[in-house]
Each structure stands twice: as structure tokens, then as C-alpha cells.
Amino acid sequence: PTATLTPTPTPPQPPIPTPEVDLTDRSLYAANLKPAFAGDVDLVPHAPHYFIQAELLPGPTPQVRGVERVRYVNQETTPLDAIYFRLYPNLPGYGGASQAGPVIVDNRFVSPTLEYADSALRVPLAAPLPPGAAADITLWFTATLPTSVTPGTAGSGLYGFFGGVYDLAGFYPTIPVYDDEGWNLEVAATFGDATFTDIAFHQVEFTLPGALQIVASGSVLEERPNSDGTTTWRLAAGPMRAFYLAASEHYRAISQEVNGATVNSWHLPGGEEGARTALSYATSSLATFEQLFGPYPYRELDVVAMPTTAFGMEYPGVIDIAQSFYGPNGGAFAISVVHEVAHQWWYNLVGNDQPDEPWLDESLCNYAVYLHYEAVDWPEMRDAMMNNIFWYRYNAARNLGIDRPVGGPVTGFDPANYINMVYSKGPLFLHAVRERMGDEAFFAALADYAATHRYGVAYPEDLMAAFRRHTTAPLDDLYTQWITGPP
Ligand SMILES: [Zn+2]
Structure with missing residues (x-):
């Protein structure tokens, strides 16, 4: 050859x-x-x-x-x-x-x-x-x-x-x-x-x-x-x-310190009043979550107005909030800011498989909004979360015959039902666990979960293991009822 x-x-x-x-x-x-x-x-x-x-x-x-x-x-x-x-x-x-x-x-x-x-x-x-x-x-x-x-x-x-x-x-x-x-x-x-x-x-x-x-x-x-x-x-x-x-040519910020972190609230033209509102929501919820879930370790948190069709989006050290909230009709402004601040713990500090088990961060973040209004003693917002967000949407899904387990990948959900299950039914599971364990054990377990998996990755069984470290009450029935459905 x-x-x-x-x-x-x-x-x-x-x-x-x-x-x-x-x-x-x-x-x-x-x-x-x-x-x-x-x-x-x-x-x-x-x-x-x-x-x-x-x-x-x-x-x-x-x-x-x-x-x-x-x-x-x-x-x-x-x-x-x-x-x-x-x-x-x-x-x-x-x-x-x-x-x-x-x-x-x-x-x-x-x-x-x-x-x-x-x-x-x-x-x-x-x-x-x-x-x-x-x-x-x-x-x-x-x-x-x-x-x-x-x-x-x-x-x-x-x-x-x-x-x-x-x-x-x-x-x-x-x-x-x-x-x-x-x-x-x-x-x-x-x-x-x-x-x-x-x-x-x-x-x-x-x-x-x-x-x-x-x-x-x-x-x-x-x-x-x-x-x-x-x-x-x-x-x-x-x-x-x-x-x-x-990045934008138009971003301007107002700022405030919380426990050694500078919170910057960035707005687009005409959004200065909204930026003040966003800053107050972000600073108060940051303080609440440091109490409940452990310290925020970074020097900065940016809250930024974004021309997005979503209400908000979480990133490490940055939360995007829909620009439409910065006008006179705030709508779900407060809920969005507080929810996205909670993601600094549930997503950033404690990572999870967002495509496969989205409830692990999203249900925790939406329940955290309820916890925040409870902590700052704002009963109208607390009750609005429980009744108008959690129960109302979950019951609506049940009445439509589209109730399903909270667990499972994003791709398995009908987009129209995803919010009902992951953002409303999921928090009701956490509330049921809390009622079963009692407040002291429940909050100790959440802080334990945050500390154990800080800078790591957690799975649903890790959250359940954290709950079990703080209670002898059975939880399997609740997990089956709300998260996995009967086998
Ligand atoms: Zn979220």
C-alpha cells in the first residue's frame, strides 16, 4: 500500500x-x-x-x-x-x-x-x-x-x-x-x-x-x-x-444599607417613585430572610427594572422586576420583589435542579412571601397570600379538574397550570408541614436546611431530611398528598 x-x-x-x-x-x-x-x-x-x-x-x-x-x-x-x-x-x-x-x-x-x-x-x-x-x-x-x-x-x-x-x-x-x-x-x-x-x-x-x-x-x-x-x-x-x-443608558439607582449590604434599586426614566417602593420591599424582606434563613454574605443586592413580560426573575445578587410595576398601577409589585429576594437563598445560596424539581425553590420562595408578611406583622398581605394566592388558585385548579402533584419537571406541566401547582399548591404543602411540626421545629428546620446546603445543591429529599431532623411527627403522608401523589 x-x-x-x-x-x-x-x-x-x-x-x-x-x-x-x-x-x-x-x-x-x-x-x-x-x-x-x-x-x-x-x-x-x-x-x-x-x-x-x-x-x-x-x-x-x-x-x-x-x-x-x-x-x-x-x-x-x-x-x-x-x-x-x-x-x-x-x-x-x-x-x-x-x-x-x-x-x-x-x-x-x-x-x-x-x-x-x-x-x-x-x-x-x-x-x-x-x-x-x-x-x-x-x-x-x-x-x-x-x-x-x-x-x-x-x-x-x-x-x-x-x-x-x-x-x-x-x-x-x-x-x-x-x-x-x-x-x-x-x-x-x-x-x-x-x-x-x-x-x-x-x-x-x-x-x-x-x-x-x-x-x-x-x-x-x-x-x-x-x-x-x-x-x-x-x-x-x-x-x-x-x-x-x-445594561442600559437610562439606569439610575437609589440605595440603602441592610446589615452591611448595599441594596441598589435601579430604575428607567419615570420610574424613580417605583424604585423607592421596590427598595423598601427589598430591604425589609432581605432583613426578614436573614433572620429566618441565615446571613446574606454579599456586599450588594441589585433590584433592577426590566422590560419583561414576566413579573420578575432571579439571578445571584440581582433581581429583575417587571418595569410595568414601576408605574402608577403597582399590581403584584410587592409580592414579586419579596419572592425574588427569597431566591437569593432558594436558588443562589442553596441550588436546586430548576428544570426537574422547580417546586423546591419556587414553592419555598412563594411561601417565604407569606412568612415575610407574617414577620413584619402586615396581616392584610399575609392573609392575601394565603387566601387569594395559595388557596384561591389551588381551588380553581381543583374545580377545573386539573389538580396534579406539585413535584416533577417543568416540561411535565401544562403551562397554564404550572403557577397554580408550583406557586400556590406547593406553599400549602409547606404550610401543612409547619402545622404538623409546630412553628419552632419548622423554622429551625428551614434554617438548618439553608445552613447545611449553603453554597451546595439540594434535592427534595434533603428538604424532607431537614424537616425530619427537627420532628418525630410523620411527614410521609403530607409529602405523598401534596408533592408526589399516590404511587
Ligand atoms: Zn421564582
Whole structure:
């Protein structure tokens, strides 16, 4: 046979050089944490550590272009032959696009493949990564933002450029949780939340036009004007479950301190009165939840008006609230702000599988609204939550014959019934557990659950185990009745 000379493939040329950065150094996250919690960086030394360098390119089709370098330690008990990254903008609910590559793992170019409707990038490893070992991954990415609402998506404001606001939820390739099910890679529904991630560290250098004000997870380390009219913001966000960023020329903030954290309430033109209202809801509920669920460790919490069709959306250190609430007709303004503040515990500090068991954070957050009004002694709002939100919607579903168990994945719900079950029936389960256990044991169990799984990931059985640590009363019947349904 004739010897075939295989041409040496030319490695792809990265558009931006590989960033030089020491991802074993977590010292800069002290800037993101209250002094008393600066040591928390050492509680999760093996959390994924991202360095993200990106630029927003405005225009008729706005894009974010960048590079990220990630130190990923295998925290599982089995070797991993690949590492996955979620490309959230490719999910149907996001209505955008994300492209990633080339990819370098430990100084070698690798050939990644797309799976799960292009929402998951499989990055193969040259050799399986043993438990405890670290991989060093660099990848280049381009995320394209929608500027109008695509039919069949979640609506405006989850991700895109709408009403003068850039909403960059999930713009960078993100490593999902690896657990008993393996990698969590499902194509999420167009309603409900799509992310399930480990707590992580994010150092970010984000460049955008100088006129834009950013609102982001974590703390700003530096704001550096460039000669071309852009500004580069350096930020540190960690330990946090994601890095989120929004930007607009129109954002202005008012602020207030709560227990060593600065709460900033960002508004768009005409929204200053609404921002004052949002600030009062956020500061009072932050104080309540620190009492009930343990300390908020970060120096900042941003509440930001967003032209979204949802009532609100939670991110680590940032909550988006529908801009429509900032006008004269506040509607569910208070409930939305308090609910999203509760997510700083149930979603960020204690993570859960949002696509597979959405009730674990959502039911807790909506019940937390009830707990807040109880704590601040506002009986009208407390009773409105119990009667008009929880019982009214649950009974409406029963009368329509669409009652079903609270548990299970978002994709298993009829979108029209999802709110009834997860936001109304779920809180009634928690209330039933509380009545069975008594207040003292119930509140001790919630604080225990928050402390045990702080910076970790929890599953429904972990919440039930926390309740059982504080009571000898049987709870299985309630769990079956409300959450799983009869076997
Ligand atoms: Zn929620």
C-alpha cells in the first residue's frame, strides 16, 4: 500500500489570545463578600472558576463576543470523559443564538460537538479526568441577542435587547451540574427556569459603549474608560451560582444599607417613585430572610427594572422586576420583589435542579412571601397570600379538574397550570408541614436546611431530611398528598 501523508491540520486561530490568569487565586472575591464572610471562598475551593472577557457589540443584531477560561475540578466520585457547557441562548425559551469554539483543554485544541438542540457543547477530554483533578479549558464564544419576541419563547426580557435594555442572562457558555443522573442537559421548557449550576467564581472583564450603565452580579473592581469610547468593567462574582449582567443608558439607582449590604434599586426614566417602593420591599424582606434563613454574605443586592413580560426573575445578587410595576398601577409589585429576594437563598445560596424539581425553590420562595408578611406583622398581605394566592388558585385548579402533584419537571406541566401547582399548591404543602411540626421545629428546620446546603445543591429529599431532623411527627403522608401523589 502507498503510505498516505496526512497533512498536519492547522490549528484554528483564536480571535482573542488565551487569557493569562491564575484561577487558583480566589482572593479577589473578598471584594464581593462582607468582611465577616470573606473566608467563605475557602468553603468551596473546588468550585468552577471562570475568567470571562467579553465585549458587547451593539447594532441591529447585537452580539456579545468573548473568551472564557475555566478551571473545572471533578468533584464527583467517577472519572469524567467530557465536560459539557450549556449554550443557553440556543434554547427555545431564550430566542437567541450562541456559537462556541475553538476550544482548548490543557493546551490542546479539541473537537467539541453540539447536542440537545445545540444547547449543550460536549468538550471531550484527551484522558478521563479523575475525581479531584482539574481541567483547564479555554473557549471562544459569540452570543447573539434577540431584539423582538419570537413566538413560542418565554417572552421579552429573559435574554435580549428590549426597550433600551440589554439583558444578558446566560450569555457565556456555562458548565451544568453533574450529579446522580450524569450531566444535566435537558432542553428546558419555554416557561419556568432553565438553569442548574454549581456555585462558582466569576472574574469578568466586560467592555461596552461608555454611555451604558451596567447592573451585574457581584462587585465592580474597576471601571476603566478606553480611548475608543468604550468602558471596560472588571467584576468579581463569587461564590455565586452564575454571573448576570444587564445594561442600559437610562439606569439610575437609589440605595440603602441592610446589615452591611448595599441594596441598589435601579430604575428607567419615570420610574424613580417605583424604585423607592421596590427598595423598601427589598430591604425589609432581605432583613426578614436573614433572620429566618441565615446571613446574606454579599456586599450588594441589585433590584433592577426590566422590560419583561414576566413579573420578575432571579439571578445571584440581582433581581429583575417587571418595569410595568414601576408605574402608577403597582399590581403584584410587592409580592414579586419579596419572592425574588427569597431566591437569593432558594436558588443562589442553596441550588436546586430548576428544570426537574422547580417546586423546591419556587414553592419555598412563594411561601417565604407569606412568612415575610407574617414577620413584619402586615396581616392584610399575609392573609392575601394565603387566601387569594395559595388557596384561591389551588381551588380553581381543583374545580377545573386539573389538580396534579406539585413535584416533577417543568416540561411535565401544562403551562397554564404550572403557577397554580408550583406557586400556590406547593406553599400549602409547606404550610401543612409547619402545622404538623409546630412553628419552632419548622423554622429551625428551614434554617438548618439553608445552613447545611449553603453554597451546595439540594434535592427534595434533603428538604424532607431537614424537616425530619427537627420532628418525630410523620411527614410521609403530607409529602405523598401534596408533592408526589399516590404511587
Ligand atoms: Zn421564582
